[in-house]
Amino acid sequence: MSASTELRRRFRAIPRDIRDQHQDFAIRVWRGISWLERAESTADDDLEGRFLAL
Numbered sequence: 001m002s003a004s005t006e007l008r009r010r011f012r013a014i015p016r017d018i019r020d021q022h023q024d025f026a027i028r029v030w031r032g033i034s035w036l037e038r039a040e041s042t043a044d045d046d047l048e049g050r051f052l053a054l
Helices: 002-011 016-021 023-041 045-054
Strands: none
Touching: 002 023, 016 045, 023 045
């Protein structure tokens, strides 16, 4: 299991009402997870792309 998949699973496990109370933070976490997914899905030979996404 990739790190981004595990993080997304744990983030979704947080009750929605708690996430909604801290919506600005939740949006930043969600975007960070999506950037991590992008870095993990980038081809191994594209080191610059992976670095930028991380």
